[in-house]
Amino acid sequence: MAYGFEAKNDYGNIIINDTIENLHFIGKATRGSADSAYGDIPNYSGSNDTLDGRVVHTYTITCSGTPVAFIKPNDYSRWHSVIKQSVSGTTWTFEVMISGTSTSNPPDVYCFVNADDIPSSSETHGMQVFKSDGTTKTFDSRKQPLAITGGGTASAPPSDPTNSSGTPGTTSGHPWNYATNDHDFRSSNRYTEHSNSAANTSDAMFSCPSLAQACYKRQMHGFHQSCICYIFGWCACGYQDHWSTASWWVMYRNAFRLRSGKFDAGWTGYAAGYAFSSAYESGGWFGGGGGSYSSGTMPYTAKTINLQSNAYILADSSRYD
Amino acid sequence: MLFNQVQNKENYIEFDDDNYIYKYYEERPYTEEESQSVVATMPEEHWFTLQKVKIYVSGAIEIIGARFFRPRDYNISTHIAEYTDGSATIEFREKKGDPLLQWEGVLSDGRIINYESSKTLRNEYGNLLTGSDFDEYDKAPIVNRWLARSWIEDGEEELLFLVESRAMLDDVAAYYSLPVPYNDDIKPLLDGNLEAIRLKSLDLDGKGPGEFVAVVVASIVFEDGVATKFRLYKISRWNE
Numbered sequence: 001m002a003y004g005f006e007a008k009n010d011y012g013n014i015i016i017n018d019t020i021e022n023l024h025f026i027g028k029a030t031r032g033s034a035d036s037a038y039g040d041i042p043n044y045s046g047s048n049d050t051l052d053g054r055v056v057h058t059y060t061i062t063c064s065g066t067p068v069a070f071i072k073p074n075d076y077s078r079w080h081s082v083i084k085q086s087v088s089g090t091t092w093t094f095e096v097m098i099s100g101t102s103t104s105n106p107p108d109v110y111c112f113v114n115a116d117d118i119p120s121s122s123e124t125h126g127m128q129v130f131k132s133d134g135t136t137k138t139f140d141s142r143k144q145p146l147a148i149t150g151g152g153t154a155s156a157p158p159s160d161p162t163n164s165s166g167t168p169g170t171t172s173g174h175p176w177n178y179a180t181n182d183h184d185f186r187s188s189n190r191y192t193e194h195s196n197s198a199a200n201t202s203d204a205m206f207s208c209p210s211l212a213q214a215c216y217k218r219q220m221h222g223f224h225q226s227c228i229c230y231i232f233g234w235c236a237c238g239y240q241d242h243w244s245t246a247s248w249w250v251m252y253r254n255a256f257r258l259r260s261g262k263f264d265a266g267w268t269g270y271a272a273g274y275a276f277s278s279a280y281e282s283g284g285w286f287g288g289g290g291g292s293y294s295s296g297t298m299p300y301t302a303k304t305i306n307l308q309s310n311a312y313i314l315a316d317s318s319r320y321d
Numbered sequence: 322m323l324f325n326q327v328q329n330k331e332n333y334i335e336f337d338d339d340n341y342i343y344k345y346y347e348e349r350p351y352t353e354e355e356s357q358s359v360v361a362t363m364p365e366e367h368w369f370t371l372q373k374v375k376i377y378v379s380g381a382i383e384i385i386g387a388r389f390f391r392p393r394d395y396n397i398s399t400h401i402a403e404y405t406d407g408s409a410t411i412e413f414r415e416k417k418g419d420p421l422l423q424w425e426g427v428l429s430d431g432r433i434i435n436y437e438s439s440k441t442l443r444n445e446y447g448n449l450l451t452g453s454d455f456d457e458y459d460k461a462p463i464v465n466r467w468l469a470r471s472w473i474e475d476g477e478e479e480l481l482f483l484v485e486s487r488a489m490l491d492d493v494a495a496y497y498s499l500p501v502p503y504n505d506d507i508k509p510l511l512d513g514n515l516e517a518i519r520l521k522s523l524d525l526d527g528k529g530p531g532e533f534v535a536v537v538v539a540s541i542v543f544e545d546g547v548a549t550k551f552r553l554y555k556i557s558r559w560n561e
Contacts, residue, residue: 046448177524179447228371228390231346246447276447277420 005129016139018131023068023112025144025320029059029094031106037271039101041181041248044274048181051250051269052188053101056083059094059109065117068146069094071256072205072317075105079255079268081210097210097253099268110205110320118143150198150314154208154256154265156307161187161214161252161267167302168218168248176224177278179246183218187252191266198314199263206263208312212254214267214304219247222278242280249273249302256312263312323370323387326403326410326429332366333389333401335373336557342369342392360392367391368399377553380504386411400424421446422469437470445525455480458543461496463489466525468538477542477549484537484553487511494551497541502553510555518555 006017014020039053061067066087071080075098084095094109115128115137126142139145160167168183198204222244227235255268322338324330334340345359368389376384386402400413409429416425419438426434440452445466455470458480466483484490487508494501503511510517516535525534542550 043450044448045444045450177446179449229342231342244447274449275420276443276449277423278446279421279423 004132005127016129018129018138020138021114021116022139023146024115024118024140025146026063026067026111026113026118027061029061029067029069029092029109029111031109032058032060034058034103034106036101036103038250038269041185041250041272041274044181044248046180048184048248050186051272052079052099052186054268054270055098055101055103055106057096057098057103057106059096060091061094061109061111062091063111063113063117064090065113067092067111067113068207069096070110070112070205070207070313070315070317071096072108072110072203073098073201073258074107075100076201076258078105079257079264079266080107081208081253081255081268083210083253083270097255097268097270099255108205108317110315110317112146114138115140115143115145144320146315147319148313149204149316150196151312152194152196152263153309154194154263154312155192155309157192157212157254157265157267158190159214159304159307161190161269161304162216162250163187163189168216169302170217170219170221172221172223174220174222174244176222176242177244178220178222179244179276181218181246181248183248185216185218185248185250185269185272187267187269191257191264193259194263194265194312195261196263196314197261198316199258199261201258201260203316203318204258204314205317206256206258206312206314208256208265208310210254210256211306211308211310212267212304213306214252215249215300216252216302217247217249219245221245224280240280242278244276244278246276247274254306254310263314265310323373323385324401324403324410325405326407327401328410329366332368333387334367334369336370340367363392365391365393371398371558373557374402375555375557377502377504377507377555378550379500379502381405383550383552384411402426420449420451426471428473432473432476435472435474437472439467439469441466442468442525445527446523459497459546459548461493461541463492463496468536471540477544479540479542479552481538481540481554483534484511484515484539486515490539490551490553493539493541497548497551499541499548499551502539502551507553507555518557520554520556 004018007015034057036055038051040049079099082094083097086093121142123142129139163186164184224242225239228240250269250272252267253270257264323335370387371390372388374386375382382405384402388398388400390398402411411426413424413426421438422436440454443449443452464482469481472478519535519537521536522533538554540552541548
């Protein structure tokens, strides 16, 4: 550095200088609509119907530059994640998913941008740091720079997001029209935890990308065969086949939870469905239907993708209120 | 002969026809090879009645039809019917979409009879919560299970329900001010052997084998929202 100002922490890491563009608080995003769903498997009644549920809150904020969103939970028992971020002009939209179906206690979304993207301040005291071009700001003490209180690397969540042991699969040999789900698709006990002294359940907020996704299906094929007709006591006309298929599926997104001294990486179900089809050969007047069928509308084949460790950052939201 | 209007009606062999499948067998067990030999002697164009459907209105048969099979390719059935007044024939064909009723009827004038299973039937079949119980219709309160709806575009609509007793039929007829669909010949069956005229037995109560529900079906036909006909479906089988 030929000139200017540089600040380092106790470990010698540079905190402020003319090349590092520090993030500064630009405001809380404005909350809009909320979509609550999947407290149970849609269109299904029976065993293992209950899911964790999820609410997707939509937030917007207008700013130049790309905002970094921090989620400040207002119910720390729930799982949170930013599942979508988009921009139109200078208006940024965040979709924040939280577990459960209650729309009460939505989280706050604190947004930070580069110092140069912060609107100019009329305050006359403070310190600004610029790049060597003399115009691009890297730090402005008047605009609430981001103070990181903690962070680290969160291990990936367990690859199997479902509470039941093992991932669900497809089985045959069930009775015709058998449609009782035997898999617990909830995720409440599927997470990895990370100790961090900055984690708390009062003012802590976090930023961590939700990359991992998963989608799993339980499918049961039912079958029954009956003799079409008996001639003199034996089945002379062949057998009639009856088929049924019942399938339950859930799609998950990686989500996070703050506890006292802990940062957890887990899962929340984002979408779910149930499909059922029953038929037996031939058609007409309750005679059944064709033997082929299709069922289920999973977004992709059963698997977990993007399962990897993520950097997470913790900060104290009360500094910006 | 079963039909009067259906094309090639002579090829659809009734239960009591001399050419019914019994003609080809002796009263003894057959090996698979022997059976194949017997089947090979049956005329290709012959279809044997497996289940016969008579639809009664005011005690008279309005529609007669059947499910037919051919032993040479027993996985293929055909369902054909005709109105006894000669006004139309019906051929059924596969149609995907409904989770349970995966077929439609094609009238001889080209119009389609569409079918839709009820929410109740779907739920009892497969724990499915989709569909409607047709609450927009004037439904007789005595009926416990509305099973399905059929409709012809710009034509009649029909709500089908599960018959539990003759008394239920009487109550439904009184509710709609329509004549009962059965006659004195059917009355003993309704009173003493209702399951004999079932369409199928299904595990609607979830009690498992041995306790399936005999699905006996009747229906109310609506035209322009007004109940105009009360139908009873009477099924008979090859062995009954």
